[in-house]
Amino acid sequence: MIKKPEHGMTVIVKTVTRYTDVLILMFGMYFIFNGHLTHGGGFVGGIIVALSFIHVMLAFGKEVALKRVTERIIKLCVGLGAISFLLIGIIGFTKGAFLYNFFRKPGVDYIGEPFSLFSSGIMPLMNVAICLAVASGFYAIFIALVVYKIGKRR
Amino acid sequence: MIQVRILLVMMIIGAAIAIGSTDLICAIVALGVVGLGISLIFLLLQAPDLAILQLVVEIMSLVIMIRAFGMKDTVNIRERRFIATSISVILMGFFLVFSMAAIFEIPRFGSPLMKTSLFYLRNGFRQTGVPNMVSAIILDYRSLDMLGQVVIAFSAAIGLVLIGRKKIHASTANRAEREQK
Numbered sequence: 072m073i074k075k076p077e078h079g080m081t082v083i084v085k086t087v088t089r090y091t092d093v094l095i096l097m098f099g100m101y102f103i104f105n106g107h108l109t110h111g112g113g114f115v116g117g118i119i120v121a122l123s124f125i126h127v128m129l130a131f132g133k134e135v136a137l138k139r140v141t142e143r144i145i146k147l148c149v150g151l152g153a154i155s156f157l158l159i160g161i162i163g164f165t166k167g168a169f170l171y172n173f174f175r176k177p178g179v180d181y182i183g184e185p186f187s188l189f190s191s192g193i194m195p196l197m198n199v200a201i202c203l204a205v206a207s208g209f210y211a212i213f214i215a216l217v218v219y220k221i222g223k224r225r
Numbered sequence: 226m227i228q229v230r231i232l233l234v235m236m237i238i239g240a241a242i243a244i245g246s247t248d249l250i251c252a253i254v255a256l257g258v259v260g261l262g263i264s265l266i267f268l269l270l271q272a273p274d275l276a277i278l279q280l281v282v283e284i285m286s287l288v289i290m291i292r293a294f295g296m297k298d299t300v301n302i303r304e305r306r307f308i309a310t311s312i313s314v315i316l317m318g319f320f321l322v323f324s325m326a327a328i329f330e331i332p333r334f335g336s337p338l339m340k341t342s343l344f345y346l347r348n349g350f351r352q353t354g355v356p357n358m359v360s361a362i363i364l365d366y367r368s369l370d371m372l373g374q375v376v377i378a379f380s381a382a383i384g385l386v387l388i389g390r391k392k393i394h395a396s397t398a399n400r401a402e403r404e405q406k
Contacts, residue, residue, distance in 0.1 A: 107360045108356055111274065111277070112360055112363070122281065122284070129288075146386065152375070153379040156371075160372060172353075180352065204378055212381070215386045215388075216292055219389035
């Protein structure tokens with residue numbers, strides 16, 4: 072990626088991006104998976120994940136950024152996030168109500184062990200679904216502004 | 226809460242500069258002051274969750290707005306329209322009078338109405354088992370609202386992709402340039 076000087080910004084920006092981009096992605100992932108324990112959640116983490124992808128696109132140019140993660144995959148992820156949130160809600164019908172926490176056992180107050188990573192039922196799954204919809208949605212908006220050109224009126 | 230008031234004055238000045246300036250880049254940067262002020266106010270009111278979100282959204286919208294408007298030629302509107310301006314000023318005056326009457330009805334700053342939120346604070350951890358009370362409310366008690374928010378984000382993205390989906394291929398772009406010559 073770094074050997075194509077004609078695309079993107081200078082070598083300094085590209086080198087810094089190679090080291091910091093993974094850290095930004097990890098920070099977003101931390102926010103998503105700890106959304107039910109500390110501050111954060113699906114929206115914040117999703118936007119940080121989208122920013123890490125935008126970082127790559129700004130530094131290396133749109134050809135490099137769209138080579139692996141193509142537009143088709145991004146459009147698929149937008150739909151997948153919204154649909155999976157709805158599916159989690161619909162599965163709740165098997166235990167009684169829409170968006171019911173279906174890991175809940177009757178008569179027990181807490182779901183799982185409190186303050187542990189795998190607890191509280193469907194909330195981490197909902198955070199992941201929200202992250203998919205928000206991250207790929209914002210990235211799709213950015214791509215729509217960068218790649219697509221609106222035709223000139225004659 | 227003197228810090229919050231200083232930040233509010235700064236935000237109002239930033240918004241006024243953003244409206245009044247004739248340069249688009251200057252207006253976008255002045256608009257960033259408003260978002261940064263909101264982020265700092267959330268931090269002072271002990272909501273670091275919203276502060277992080279506001280800061281990240283502000284950076285993102287700055288990138289998108291500079292990408293969308295930065296390359297365009299700036300347009301200066303010099304035409305003055307007295308009738309429209311005076312009507313809008315009168316309507317703003319009415320709005321301010323009625324909103325002052327509404328503001329005196331609101332409970333004072335720092336002493337909120339704790340009817341439903343007290344129930345959440347007392348029973349939220351026991352009923353859901355989640356230490357983060359914001360997550361407990363938005364993902365368990367009010368998860369139907371969250372569904373609506375996801376649908377809004379989804380439809381915004383799909384709508385923008387749908388509007389701008391027409392790619393210009395190189396051949397048609399060259400042909401359009403030749404036709405213009």
